[in-house]
Amino acid sequence: MDIVIVGIIVAGAVIFSVRSFVKIYKGEGDCSCGTGCSCSSKNLCNSDFPIANKKQ
């Protein structure tokens, strides 16, 4: 019984973590820097100005 509950909890944690990291990777996750950033990550990490696109 013990092992089943623990298994469910761990599986849940794995799914949750993987999902949130995938979200961050896609740039749509919760802001997880934990501090004063504007937490609408949708445009938090969007690339209006990547350096590579800017001419020297």
Added chain:
Amino acid sequence: MGIAIALAGNPNSGKTTLFNALTGARQHVGNYPGVTVEKKEGKYSDDIGEFNIVDLPGTYSLTAYSMEEVVARDYLVNEKPAMVVDIIDASNLERNLYLCVQFLEMGMPVTIALNMMDVANKRGIEIDHKKLSKLLNIPVVPTIARKGHGKKKLLQAIAAKSESNIEPLKISYGQDIDTALDEMEDMIKSSGFLTNRYNARWTAIKYLENDGQVKELGSKGDKNLDLQLETIVEKVTKHLAATLDTHPEGMIADQRYGFINSILKQGIIKRYHDENRLQISDKIDKVVTNRFLGPIIMIAIIMGLYKFTFSYSEMPVSWFESFFGWLSGAVDSALPEGLLKSLIVSGIIDGAGGVLGFVPLIMFMFFGVSLLEDSGYLARMSFMLDRIFRMFGLHGSSVMAFIISGGIAGGCAVPGVMATRTLKSPKERLATLLTVPFMNCGAKLPVFALLIAAFFSENEAQMMLVITLIAWFGALIVARILRSTVIKGEATPFVMELPPYRMPTLKGILIHTWERTWQYIKKAGTVILGVSIIIWAMMTFPGLDENQSKLFEDQRAVITSQAGYAILSDIETLESDQLSAQASAVKDNLSRVDLDEAKAGLKNSIAGRIGTSLEGLTKFAGFDWRTNIALVGGFAAKEVVVSTLGTAYSLGEVDPEEKGSLSERLKSAEGWGPLTAFSLIIFTIFYAPCFVTVICIAREAGSWKWAGFSVVFNTVLAFGLSVLCYQVGSVIM
């Protein structure tokens, strides 16, 4: 569909404050130029109408030189909002109108929000806004965004005006340029050159201003006409150089100011004082940025903040610790022995709970940082540090990015990476981008707080200051190395407005503090919790196999068989202080076996094996396998270092009732001492940025190459420095 309106204006004129007042959003507002680096969207609706509001980055002008300006300009051209609301700092009308005139020249429908009227009045400035509106032929609405005054009137003005068509403003730039402009305008109009995007005269002006973006579009569009236009520009340029010793670009700017001046001269502004009279702000600056006092005050402020944080958070942190101690004790007695109990006590309470324990400390730190941010002091730090930063190949604006990332402990590298957008030069920006992760963000703070509490509790604030200085010097030196090897390039100009000091409102600071603290709590309760559970599982499974378990079982059997029944039942029934000497010894022996079994199980787990396999390398830095796992987990988020150590030392324990806080356990744990702690602090400062930051670096640098670089380079650097510290330290101590 609502009316699309764009908020534009100079940096630090209160755009975001107005945006928040209108949309009810709580976007971050700070008292330094360039807080908003990307555009943000929001909605407002009531009986006046429905509005879709976009907050554009603040700009002084609409050139193609800087990214914010290009973003703002492209937005206006591509999205054609029904109204541009130009937020103008009333105490600074003349310079703010310079941008407004450029909107009008583009042919944009503009409404002026004359903001910070209260500040202007205090400074003895009175503005006849009705007359200004008449002369410019656009609505002008006085507002005080901080208090939400005037926002209804502003929206009414927008709703009333947003449908009518607008003729672009024509300014005379002197005869030479005007003639050339007329000629160019005709050519552009007749050939329909870029007219789907820009108004013809505006294109012509941009050619004369040598605007890179428009010229590039032009040369791609119509080669022939582009050449013809260039010829005219060249002719005018030569003529102006010969006759007036100037160039079209300068001339156009000067004439724009001339136009503004001619309007303001008609009795728009009434001043009761000399405009350059010393304000209170300037008097403060005389002291605070003084050549000798300035740097001392800067260090004193940071030191004061740390002192404040550590001394006032001590009590609440210990309450949190005892709460979690009580909680794990309660769970321990309520649940039967087994995996579930281990998960809850060691994984969740000692793991994620350990991170939550530092909430009061984080909160005090955020309070101080918010106070500094809102006051306007941070811009003075840029002022004082620019020269030093330039020596290391960075820029005065890098200072801001450093501080946001945690230059004063407790920021975050993600917005810090974003803040590098205020840097105009791509090379200086890249160098800043790659060095901001060295700052001590709010996630590293609990790691430092833990180690400081355990090993440097005599001088907490001093130690934090030392950590801060190490991070800054390290970042500067790395920047210097990068700038003289992989990202070589010239220094770029630095012209920045120093915003006046503002008395921060308590409400504003409390909101900032709470939002940041809440973010920290939320993160601890979600991502950190998830990772803690995974790490607990990695530290628990596969556990010992039968042969090994049998070994410990046999040991126990030996002890119990020797002890005899009477003693065993005593151990079962009596309190420990009532036991005979013999019984105590048996009990101790038994718990030593339990402890050895727990340790062996931990070491045999997946995490234990990974950590042990790294030990061969990390022993030179003084890290054992537990620390290794913590540091690997820290890549997900730096708080995980604390939660993993919490779980590791909790699993190795047998009697949860005897344990203290994690810092107390570390103090008595073998292999730990001030030197190991210091080595770990150094490693934590410099090693790979967390996952989110790496993603952001990749996005902002425009390539995964730089993100990969920052992971590998930083980790190698951190390891090298920790080994150096540990080895040198071992020799000395």
Added chain:
Amino acid sequence: METISLRQMRVDQTGTIVSIKAAGELGRRIRDMGLIPGKEIRIQGKAPLYDPVSLRIMGFTLMLRNNEADHIQVEV
């Protein structure tokens, strides 16, 4: 009345901008911030290493580096 470059001005000295020699991005930046001929300025202070310099113009405070100040001629 004499014309000197902004770099040579002392703290608390006032003057009127005569000309700006910089073209291109730098010239543009200087002008965008309101530093244009005819404006009166007062040097407010210098950073610990004498660079950058902060000045008051049109009722606000601006800072720029000595390298930029070289391009600005001021009548004092």
